[in-house]
Amino acid sequence: MHKKFFRQVQIRSSVIQHSKRVLETLIFRRIGSSVFYYNPPVYYDFFIKLKVVNLTISNSGNKFIACPEQGNHFKFIDLTDNSITSDFFFQDCKTLNLLETLILQQNELHQFYKLSTMTRYMTSLKHLDASQNQLTLDAKTNCLWTNSLKKLNLSSNRLTDLIFTCLPSNLEVLDVEKNNIYIVPQRVNNLEMLRELYLGSNKLVRLPECSNFRNLEILYVEGNSYQEPSSNFLQNCSRLTKLNAASNPFACTCHLRDFSRIKENTQVELVGWPESYQCFYPVNLRGTLLKDFYLSEVMCNPVLLLLIILSSITVLAVVMGLTCHFLDLPWYLRMIYQWTQVKRRVMKTDLQQLHENCVYHAFVSYSEQDSGWVKEHLLPNLEERENPFRICLHERHFIPGKGIIQNIISCIEKSYKSIFILSPNFVQSEWCHYELYFAQHRVLSEQSNNLILIVLEPIPQYMIPSKYYKLKSLMAKMTYLEWPVDKSKQRLFWANLQAAIGTKITAETEETLL
Structure with a gap:
């Protein structure tokens, strides 16, 4: 700097310094030099x-900037847009005990720890602005702040989550916008007096817990990365009066349902509502305003949804049970199942082998007391059809002079099927017992399935004599047909019985019979 300039500065400085008056405000902007030499101490x-x-x-x-002399009157110092670093600036300076506001915006400050130690002797400092610098904090350190600081602006720096471990106590306003903060730690000490917190344009993945800031009134968290604010966020922030959570990638799911009703449920002033609050996920809802997003209670409450499903299933089961009871649906289902099972077995059976020794389609065993049903119902539906079955009855086909047991065995062996008409009368007949015994013996010896059981009347277990253990065993293991009293069901009964017999006797066998 030119020597003439220094002489002018010294003259003016001496005028100011020796003046008894203290200037209220003095502003220097764009101080420069037109020469290459100047004397820094004088400057x-x-x-x-x-x-x-x-x-x-x-x-x-x-x-x-050097530390001022003792007895200075500085209360406000603004050093915006200079090239000051934090290495030696105001370190151990004990003369700024009247300073209330210090603005270091847009300089070249790097070490956050040095910034804190710079203030420890500024016992009156209330406002510090160190925004738009390059401040970093790499590890937890014991920062030395003045206890008087109330407002701290650290926006537009390179600070991370560690900043919350190195903040002054009694702080009321904190601005850390435009940094690299991902989360606010759940345990934050010495910030119970904080009233305003500015966290916009960071990388937050979740909102800060207000339990750490019990007196928080203003919160700015716009332009971050969180998707689903906690459902109890507003409950914890009981003193919050102003919130800016705009321009975040909200995921419109059940977790966001309560937050989307924030305007309806609270008196909090929501900055940018509703146009700056939109769904980002899922893709089909992208661009939808949060105020228009809605999900029902049923969709978001698994317990309620489960209760509704179980109640619906219970009601449906009761309705089906009553329907089955009044329409006798189980009986129809059993008949249909039996018919399909018989059809399947017939398709897999070698008919030539089964018919080799058969003369009759079926041998019918019944009690004489049930002969009326056999002659009035069974025979007409089996023998008087388009393709009649040949039915073997003891009264028609037993050979006179031949023993009864021999006739029974002969008829069973010459019949493709053996039909037993079961009723309380049947279990009282000795000869029916023999017929059943030999028919069952044939089933076991030939490994065939030629028994057809028709329950004409229900037979209580206690009515079956102990000697009929084979009948009990068969009824427990085999599927049997039940004669329906309802005429509307009898057509299906005959169809099932005909399907169960379901075979044709070869022409050679018929000629032999004739």
């Missing part, structure tokens, strides 16, 4: 001896 000495309350030196490229 810095000019500022530290000023009798000024409010000093501004901006846009001047200053790299350093």
Whole structure:
């Protein structure tokens, strides 16, 4: 700097310094030099001896400001847009005990720890602005702050989550917008007095817990990365009066349902509502305003949904049970199942082998007391059809002079099937017992399935004599047909019986019979 300039500065400085009056405000902007040589001590000495309350030196490229002399009157210092670093600036400076506001915006500050130690002797400092620098904090350190600081602006730096471990106590306003903060730790000490917190344009993946900031009134978290704010967020933030959560990639799911009704359920002022609050996920809802997003209670409450499903299933089961009871549906289902099973077995059976020794389609065993049903119902439906079955009856086909047991065995062996008409009368007949015994013996010896049981009347287990253990065993293992009293069901009964017999006797066998 030109020597003439220094002489002018010294003259003006001496006028200011020796003046009994203290200047209220002195502003320097764009201080520059047109020559390459200047004397730094003289230059810095000019500022530290000023009798000024409010000093501004901006846009001047200053790299350093010396600690003022004892007895200075500085309450406000603005050093915006210079080149000051935090390595030696105001370190161990004990003369700024009247300073209330210090603005270091847009400089070259790097070490956050040095920034804190710079303030420890500024016992009156309330507002510190260190925004738009390059401050970093790499590890947990024991930061040394003045206890008087109330407002701290650290926006537009390179700070991370660790910043919350190195903050001054009694802080009321904190601005850390435009940094690299992902989460606010769940346990934050010495911030119970915080009233305003600005976290916009960071990388937050979840909203901060208000339990850490019991007196929080204003919260700015716009432009971050969280998708689903906690459902109890507003409950924890009982003193919150203003919230800016705009321009986040909200996931419109059940977790967001309560938050989307924030305007209806609270008196909190929502900055940017509703146009800046839109669904980002899922894709089909992208662009939908949160105020228009809705999911029912049933869709979001698994317990309620489960109760509704179980109730519906129970009601449906009761309705089906009553329907089955009044329409006798189980009986129809059993008949249909039996018919399909018989058809399947017939398709897999070698008819040539089964018919080799058969003369009759079926041998019928019944009690004489049930002969009326056999002659009036059974025979007409089996023998008087388009393709009649040949039915073997003891009264028609037993050979006179031949023993009864021999006739029974002969008829059973010559019949493709053996039909037993079961009723309380049947279990009282000795000869029916023999017929059943030999028919069952044939089933076991030939490994065939030629028994057809028709329950004409229900037979209680206690009515079956102990000697009929084979009948009990058969009824427990085999599927049997039940004669329906309802005429509307009898057509299906005959169809099932005909399907169960379901075979044709070869022409050679018929000629032999004739």
